[in-house]
Amino acid sequence: MRFRIGTRPSPLALAQVQEVVTLIRHKGVDMDVDIVPIDSDGDLDKKTPFIQIEGTDFFTRRLEEALRRNEIDLAVHSAKDLEDDLPEDLTIALMTPSLSSCECLVAREKGYSLETLPEASRIGTSSRKRQKALFRYRADFVVKGIRGNIEERLQQLDHGDYEALIMAHAALLRLGMEGRISEIISGDIMPPHPLQGRIAVQVLSEREDLLKLLGELC
Numbered sequence: 001m002r003f004r005i006g007t008r009p010s011p012l013a014l015a016q017v018q019e020v021v022t023l024i025r026h027k028g029v030d031m032d033v034d035i036v037p038i039d040s041d042g043d044l045d046k047k048t049p050f051i052q053i054e055g056t057d058f059f060t061r062r063l064e065e066a067l068r069r070n071e072i073d074l075a076v077h078s079a080k081d082l083e084d085d086l087p088e089d090l091t092i093a094l095m096t097p098s099l100s101s102c103e104c105l106v107a108r109e110k111g112y113s114l115e116t117l118p119e120a121s122r123i124g125t126s127s128r129k130r131q132k133a134l135f136r137y138r139a140d141f142v143v144k145g146i147r148g149n150i151e152e153r154l155q156q157l158d159h160g161d162y163e164a165l166i167m168a169h170a171a172l173l174r175l176g177m178e179g180r181i182s183e184i185i186s187g188d189i190m191p192p193h194p195l196q197g198r199i200a201v202q203v204l205s206e207r208e209d210l211l212k213l214l215g216e217l218c
Helices: 013-027 061-068 129-137 151-157 171-176 208-215
Strands: 003-005 034-038 074-078 089-093 102-105 122-124 143-144 164-168 183-187 199-204
Touching: 003 013, 003 061, 013 034, 013 074, 013 171, 013 199, 034 199, 061 089, 074 208, 089 129, 089 208, 102 171, 122 151, 122 183, 129 143, 151 164, 199 208
Parallel strands: 003 034, 003 074, 122 143, 122 164
Antiparallel strands: 074 199, 089 199, 102 164, 102 183
């Protein structure tokens, strides 16, 4: 059985595909895989502030269009990137358990936490919810938007554009970057996205064969 799997081309997205493939194979499905990298609007446009596109199909649209054109069989997404109003002709056939729902702090200098960061530290985050949580915790923070994949954001941090970043713990775990984590943030301080750390596998709603196969894995 051969599957064409569509994914964003970032290292994190590719790691998520491998996690899904391992899960499916572990369940006894004999499968071959062709990985089809597809740039999302979010990969091509790194200037639009994330708070303007939250809840839209900014990161999923091109993968969904590839499904409709029968260029791929499965689309693998970070679950929290899914649009709020899912299209009726597509179905989430499989949703993995969360690897970690926590947020974490990545500080440029080792040893800092949210509590001990210097006054007026510049903190990069892409989420409005994270921004509000930071201001609630410390009003002196200078919270700035940030775009790009994990590696690009870390480059901006290391370049000195920020004193710290807020990132999904699961993303750093999947990339083997646990060493960059300064603090895992309590959910009382920063409640995570309900789908954080989960991976969604999307198919055409008419693909009853895939819905049956993947549904049996849940």
